[in-house]
Amino acid sequence: MSESLLEVSDLSMRFGGLLAVDQMALKIRPGEIVSMIGPNGAGKTTVFNCLTGFYRATGGSVQFKEQAIEKMQGYKIARLGVVRTFQNVRLFKGMTVLENLLVAQHRHLSTGLLAGLFKTPGYRRSEEKAMERAEFWLEKVGLTQFANREAGNLAYGQQRRLEIARCMVTQPELLMLDEPAAGLNPNETAELDQLISDLRRDHGVTVLLIEHDMKLVMDISDRIYVINQGRPLASGIPEDIRNNPEVIKAYLGEG
Ligand SMILES: Nc1ncnc2c1ncn2[C@@H]1O[C@H](COP(=O)(O)OP(=O)(O)OP(=O)(O)O)[C@@H](O)[C@H]1O
Numbered sequence: 001m002s003e004s005l006l007e008v009s010d011l012s013m014r015f016g017g018l019l020a021v022d023q024m025a026l027k028i029r030p031g032e033i034v035s036m037i038g039p040n041g042a043g044k045t046t047v048f049n050c051l052t053g054f055y056r057a058t059g060g061s062v063q064f065k066e067q068a069i070e071k072m073q074g075y076k077i078a079r080l081g082v083v084r085t086f087q088n089v090r091l092f093k094g095m096t097v098l099e100n101l102l103v104a105q106h107r108h109l110s111t112g113l114l115a116g117l118f119k120t121p122g123y124r125r126s127e128e129k130a131m132e133r134a135e136f137w138l139e140k141v142g143l144t145q146f147a148n149r150e151a152g153n154l155a156y157g158q159q160r161r162l163e164i165a166r167c168m169v170t171q172p173e174l175l176m177l178d179e180p181a182a183g184l185n186p187n188e189t190a191e192l193d194q195l196i197s198d199l200r201r202d203h204g205v206t207v208l209l210i211e212h213d214m215k216l217v218m219d220i221s222d223r224i225y226v227i228n229q230g231r232p233l234a235s236g237i238p239e240d241i242r243n244n245p246e247v248i249k250a251y252l253g254e255g
Contacts (some may be wrong), residue, residue, distance in 0.1 A: 004063070005030045005206050006051070006082075006174060011060035011070075013046050015229075020046045022230040024060070026208075028174070031208045033200055035217045038227035041248065044210045045087060047227070048178055052084050053077045064174070081173035085163045085180060085209075093152030097143055097162055100151050101134035123159045130169070137165040141195065156187040164195065175199065181213040189213060189251045193220055195197075218242060226250070 008026040012019065023041040030032050036044050050057040051073030062070040069077050092100050138144045141161040146154060151162060160180060167175055176194070181189045193216055199205045210215050217224060218238045226233040226241060228250045234241060241247055 002118040003066075004028060005065060006208070007061075008047075008051065008062045009061050011047065011050060011131040012049055012058050013043070013055060014058045016018075016207070018175065019056075020192060020230050021050065024227065024230070024232055029066060029206060029208060030173075030206055031200060031204065032222045033196065033209065033220055035209045035211055035221040037211065037214075037217055037223045037224060038233070040080050041206075043230040044227055045178060046209065048084060048176055051077075052082060052176065053179070053212050071132065078137045078170070081118055081171070083143055083167040083170055083174070084176035085160075085167060086180055087178045087182065089152040089156075089159045090164060091159060091166070093150065095151055097138065097151050097154065099136055100166055101137060102130055105130040105133065105169050112203075133169045133171075140168075140198075141165045160184065160246050161195070164199075168199065168203070168205070172205060175209060176208045176210075178210045179212060180233050181216050189216055192216070197222055204209060237253075 004027050005026040010136065010155070011021055011024040013021040024043070024047055026034070036047065037188050038044055046055065049055040050070070051062055053069070053072055053076070057070055061068060062068065064077070064082055065166060069080065092103060095103065120222065120226055135144070138147055141164060143158060143162060143165065146158065151159065154162065163175050164177070166182070181192055184192060196207055200207060209217070209221070221238055222239055223235065225235045233250055234247050236244070248250045
């Protein structure tokens with residue numbers, strides 16, 4: 001009954017002699033917030049890279065809405081509605097905040113080169129829509145007053161929120177966040193928690209999260225997958241993960 005939005009089976013990624021991801025499986029239903037946790041170097045970001053076409057997985061299958069995407073190029077996967085942020089903020093730092101949000105939508109605009117050259121009514125309409133979406137998301141992440149500031153001059157926490165807005169203007173179905181709380185203070189992390197919950201509640205977006213901040217993970221996740229040394233170690237609701245002795249040994253007990 002509960003169909004998957006994303007279904008990953010037997011995923012593996014080999015770098016030379018290193019099997020960074022080994023038989024990883026994931027199942028994410030529409031509207032869920034799912035986290036992937038695990039020690040440093042466990043393979044979490046590599047999984048993200050395989051799911052979003054940055055790497056071609058060396059084995060396994062990835063289905064998004066029952067369509068195989070494991071061999072698809074990244075921009076096509078993004079167009080299907082799978083978008084991500086990066087562990088290290090990747091904005092166009094020399095562009096303004098607003099420009100970052102407009103550029104992000106370019107690939108998604110349904111207009112061709114000629115329409116752009118001649119500024120057809122269809123082109124102008126889609127530009128207006130792009131501007132409306134940009135303004136909406138600026139407001140949502142509290143950056144309206146910084147619209148014309150260079151993105152590189154924003155405070156770190158604001159850059160992180162801009163990254164999320166940049167994903168959201170493309171109207172994704174699956175939003176993948178790679179350590180969004182890294183470098184944030186506790187207040188900013190609490191705001192992030194709220195923002196992610198709102199994205200799901202108000203915009204129906206499904207979220208896959210890599211995160212080391214256990215408070216955030218336990219608070220926000222419907223389900224959690226634990227990876228250790230590239231392999232699935234456990235999965236379940238936060239309560240089960242928190243009390244799983246294997247997980248405590250491999251990860252939670254680490255610090
Ligand atoms: N392009 C690459 N070439 C070679 N090895 C890589 C490459 N990318 C990742 N690795 C290796 O794969 C393993 C998994 O790395 P990955 O970054 O996926 O871990 P992670 O769980 O995201 O870690 P962290 O929590 O520290 O971000 C590591 O041993 C890493 O050195």
